[in-house]
Amino acid sequence: MTSPGPWERPAETSPPPVPEPIFADYFDGRRALRNRVALSFEDGARGRVLRLELADGEVVRWPSRRLRRVADQAGSEDRVYGLVTGDPARLVVSPGPAQDLLSRLASETDRPLPGPPLWRRALLVAGAGVVSVAFLLMVLLPGVATVLSRFMSPEAEVALGELTYQQTRVMFAPGLTPLRECFRPEGNSALQQLTERVADGVDLPFPLQVAVLDDSESPILNAYAVAGGRITFFDSMIQAAESPDEIAAVLAHELGHVVNADPVRHTLQAVSGMAVVSVLIGDITGGGVLGGTAGAALQSSYSRQAELEADAFAHEQLHAVGLPPSALARMFERLRAEYGDVDGLVAHFSSHPQLADRIETAGRVGDPVIGAPALTPKDWQALRAICR
Numbered sequence: 001m002t003s004p005g006p007w008e009r010p011a012e013t014s015p016p017p018v019p020e021p022i023f024a025d026y027f028d029g030r031r032a033l034r035n036r037v038a039l040s041f042e043d044g045a046r047g048r049v050l051r052l053e054l055a056d057g058e059v060v061r062w063p064s065r066r067l068r069r070v071a072d073q074a075g076s077e078d079r080v081y082g083l084v085t086g087d088p089a090r091l092v093v094s095p096g097p098a099q100d101l102l103s104r105l106a107s108e109t110d111r112p113l114p115g116p117p118l119w120r121r122a123l124l125v126a127g128a129g130v131v132s133v134a135f136l137l138m139v140l141l142p143g144v145a146t147v148l149s150r151f152m153s154p155e156a157e158v159a160l161g162e163l164t165y166q167q168t169r170v171m172f173a174p175g176l177t178p179l180r181e182c183f184r185p186e187g188n189s190a191l192q193q194l195t196e197r198v199a200d201g202v203d204l205p206f207p208l209q210v211a212v213l214d215d216s217e218s219p220i221l222n223a224y225a226v227a228g229g230r231i232t233f234f235d236s237m238i239q240a241a242e243s244p245d246e247i248a249a250v251l252a253h254e255l256g257h258v259v260n261a262d263p264v265r266h267t268l269q270a271v272s273g274m275a276v277v278s279v280l281i282g283d284i285t286g287g288g289v290l291g292g293t294a295g296a297a298l299q300s301s302y303s304r305q306a307e308l309e310a311d312a313f314a315h316e317q318l319h320a321v322g323l324p325p326s327a328l329a330r331m332f333e334r335l336r337a338e339y340g341d342v343d344g345l346v347a348h349f350s351s352h353p354q355l356a357d358r359i360e361t362a363g364r365v366g367d368p369v370i371g372a373p374a375l376t377p378k379d380w381q382a383l384r385a386i387c388r
Contacts, residue, residue, distance in 0.1 A: 022101055
């Protein structure tokens, strides 16, 4: 073959054809806004990548190995694609070159996009349920109970207290027979004198009722207050005391709960909580809710704030009636040395070291001028024999 002469022009070659741009619609998953994007692909370090170029020049890259088709598009000929990473962004591809391009990217592309793992959904639902129930039991119900306690009539509170008191007699009994309410004329007279002394100047909308239960078969060493102005001592607490001043100090603490309406508020909160739990476990009839009033109210403790306020009331009230607040600290220390940190009164003071320190300090520096003892020796012996 000879080269062309100077008078001959070389044959012209046409440039390679420019491929037509391929478009699809892109949704970023954050806004309901359709973006027209140009599709192409490039080879990356980890395989082929689908390149989405938006009108403003922004480029989004989707690895082809993570690209999946979203199934069930209600019969539309368009195909929708997403990423297995859980990204909410979607690519809507119409029939034609765009769909052909997606099909050529990788064999996995047309597999359906899997749904989110069920365990994540289960954890999310369970977590939301736990948070909701916790909010209901710890925030909403206490608030509702506080409001309801303010509107409860004295007659209704007394009736609620009577129901709770009778249930406690059964709940604390070692067998099926309710604990016996102790009664001896001399002992009850001494108990009434002590009650009037400690409650002097306290104004309640109902009469204050103080009783002693015989727990000699299974000593409980405690005292408690329920709604309606009912305060109950177990006889073991009276037997453990060395002086009537110690019983007066315990009585003043329980009276502080009554004055602050803690028992009725606490009972309403506990019973409403039991109702919620009954529904959650399937007992939609609420069976056992009313029957469990005593257990719900007494087995769950008062809040720390309620205990501190009852303690403060007892300290001030004992001063006001001329009785030594330090008697409670002496009794607490003796019982803790003998029994350890048992349930009931001792456990309460073990959880309030600042209060115990304050009362002990008052005892060390000496109580203020006090009046007559809480009871005479004769009346004290009558009270100790109230269950005999």
